[in-house]
Amino acid sequence: MTLPVRHDSMRARNLGVVLDAVRRGGPQTRAALAERTGLTKSTVSKLAGDLIEAGMLAESGPARAGERGRPGVEVVLSGDRVAALGCEVNVDYLAVCLLDLAQRVRFTRRRGQDNRGKPAKRVLAQLRTLAVEAMAEARRLGLDVAGAGLAVSGPVADGVLLTAPNLGWRDVGAVDLLGLPVETTLGNEASLAALGELWFGAGGQDFLYVSGEIGIGAGLVVGGELFHGTRGLAGELGHVVVSPDGPRCRCGGAGCLETAAGQEAILTAAGDVATVAELLARLENDDELAVKACGEAARALGIALTSTVNLLDLDRVVLGGIYAPLFGWLAPPIERVLADRLVKLRSTPPTLTASQLGGQAATLGAAGLVVHQVLADPTRFLPR
Amino acid sequence: MTLPVRHDSMRARNLGVVLDAVRRGGPQTRAALAERTGLTKSTVSKLAGDLIEAGMLAESGPARAGERGRPGVEVVLSGDRVAALGCEVNVDYLAVCLLDLAQRVRFTRRRGQDNRGKPAKRVLAQLRTLAVEAMAEARRLGLDVAGAGLAVSGPVADGVLLTAPNLGWRDVGAVDLLGLPVETTLGNEASLAALGELWFGAGGQDFLYVSGEIGIGAGLVVGGELFHGTRGLAGELGHVVVSPDGPRCRCGGAGCLETAAGQEAILTAAGDVATVAELLARLENDDELAVKACGEAARALGIALTSTVNLLDLDRVVLGGIYAPLFGWLAPPIERVLADRLVKLRSTPPTLTASQLGGQAATLGAAGLVVHQVLADPTRFLPR
C-alpha cells in the first residue's frame, strides 16, 4: 500500500536522500548536493548540518575547484558513529564482518569448520561468539551497531530458514537462535551476496548473481535493488529445467540445473573428486576429465542462463560461490552457449564476470543491507 | 535515484494515497479513509474536499451503519471528469477502449482485420481513426482524456516497437505514428494484458500472465506492480529453453518454448490446421491429433513454467491469448507437470487460470495504466 507523507516522514526521507546522494556520488559540496537532489541550497545546508552534528556526515576539507568563485567544502559519509554487523553460516565456515556507515570494513572474523549435519542451535551459538567479538570491537571503536544481517544458504521467510539442504536443516528460527541484542535481518545467501556484489563488487546496477554451491541460488538486482518475488523465495536457479528427461533431482523434478552443474554433479563427473580445491588442482594440470566436467556444467549453466536472460532481461551475470574459482574453465563455454542462443534477440549477449569478493560477498551484503537501511532513514541516530 | 519530498510533492502524494485507498477499498467514509491511510481525519477531509471539487471523487450518500453514532458519508471515485484511452494493434484486429477514472468502460471499438505484413504507418493511421472516435465520445460525455496507452505485440523501448515478429515490423516509432494529441505510453501487449488482468480480471496481486500468440510473451505482476526488468524487455517466455536439442528457433537458439507451444507449432502439430478457430472446432470433436498437439504444447509450457516459478516464486499463472480458449485442453497436462516437478520445493503448485478478459486485456491494461498514473498523482486535474 502507498504510504502517506507527513512532516516527519518528509524530513526522514530528505535526510535519506542527502545521505544516499553522498554515498552514490562520493565527497561533494553542499551546492553540488542541492543540484543533484533537487532540494534547495538552504535545505541541504540544514539537513547536512544535522547529519554532521549526528556524526553521520563529516566535512572533508575544501574542494579544490581551481575555478572562479568561493570553493566549497565537501562532505563525506562519516564512519565514526554507526556500524552494522554482517554474519554468515555456510557449509564450511562461519563469518562475521563489521561495516561502518562509510562502508569501510572495520573488522572481520572467519572460522573454517564443517557445519554439515550439526545442530543449528550449536552452530548459531558459535556464530554468536564471533558476532559478540565484532560488537566488542565496535564498542572499542566507539561505534553504535545499528543492526545485523544474517546470511544463510536456503530460502527464508519471516526470520525462519525454511530449508538448508547442504546443512541438513529445516525450519530453523535462525534469528532467535543467533540471539543478538540488535535487530537482525535474515536473508538468503545468494540474495545477500548479490547485494554485496552490488555495493562492493563490480556488479553495476543490474545483474544476476549466481551462487554455485551444493545447491544453486541466484540473486537478481534490478535498478540497484534486489528483486524479492512474491514471498521472497525468488532465485531458485538450481531447479530451472535444462534437460526435461535428465537425471532425477531431489526437488522431485528431473533435469534441473542442479543435477548438471551443482557442486556434487561437477565433482562426480570429474571422477569422484572429493573437494573443489582438489578439482581446481586437477584443472590446473589440464586433467581431461575435470575439464570435460566443467564444460558439461557450463553448457547446462548456459542453457539455464539463456532462459533467465530471456525472462528477466539481464545484461550482466556474476558468477560466485564455487563458480568464481572455476570461472576460467566455465566462462568460455557458457559464453558460447549464450552467444549462440541469443544472437537474434539482443544486440549483445550478457557480460559474464567472476565474483571478486570470494566468500565475503554475503557478509558484506548482509551488513550493507543494514547500512542502507540507516542511510535511507537516519532519524534513529539523530538527536532528540 | 531517490527523489526528495517537498511540500507540493507531499500534497500530491497524499492526494494519490487517498484516491488509491478509495480505488482499492471501494466506497468509504472519510473516517474509514483516515484509519486506513494513517492520515488524520482533518487531513483526509481537506484532501477529499479538494478531490470532490475537482470532480475526481463524489459523495455517494450516507453509509448505513445501523450502529451507534452519526453515520458517515461515503466517497467514491467519480468517473465524470477524467478518462483514459487504451489502444491495441494485434495481428488480426485493432481495438480501442475508453476508461473513466472510476474504472468503468465507457466506449469500445474493435476492427477485425489482418495486419500481417501491412505497413506500420497505414495500420497505425487506421488505429488513429478508432482512437479519434473514442476521444470524440469522451468529449460528448464531458470527459477529459488524460492520456493513452498503446499495446503492441513485441518488445518496446522509449516509445519504439523494436520488433513485432508476427506483424513483420521492426523499429517502429509507434507513438509518433499513432500521433494522438495526448501523451501516449507504449507498452508490450503481454505486460499491459497482465495489468488488465490485475485490475479487471481475477489475477490477484501476484501472478504471471502468459500471452500465447505466434510468439509467447509474459507479464509478471509482483505485489500489484508490473516487473519491468532492466530495460523493460523482461518477459520473453517464448525463448525459455524447454529441450536443448529441440528444433531450431527463429531467435537463433533451439528448443525454445515457442517452437513447442507457439501458435504455429500447435497448428502444425494438429495437422496443419489453418486457424485457432478451426483447431477449437476439432478439439470439441475430440480430434485425436488436435488433442495430442495440445498435450505436447502443454507439457512444454509446464516445463517452462516450472523454471519460471522456481526463478520468480509465483503462485498464480494466468493463461491468455490463444491459450485462453484452449485452456480446457492445456491446463490439465500443465498442472500435472507442475505438480510433479514442484512437489518437494513448495507446499502447493501455482494455480492456473484462464484469462477472463479475452482480447480486451491489453486495451484495458493500457487505459488502466493511464488511470493509475492519474490516481497516483492527480495534481494535473486540480484547480489552480
Place this chain on the structure above:
DNA sequence: TCCATTTAGTTCGCGTTGTAGACTAAATAT
C-alpha cells in the same frame, strides 16, 4: 420524550518543514 453516548466530519491555531531571496564569505580575473 429527553439526554447521555457514540461516531462523523469541520474548524482553527500550531508546529514543522522546505523555499526564496538577501546576505556574507572566499575564491579568481582583470
Place this chain on the structure above:
DNA sequence: ATATTTAGTCTACAACGCGAACTAAATGGA
C-alpha cells in the same frame, strides 16, 4: 584594488499535516 563568481547561511514566509475543540447526527436507555 575591484568586479565577478560561486558557496554557504540566515531570515521571513507559506504550505502542509496535526490535534484539540467543536458541531452534527445517529442510537440507546431512563
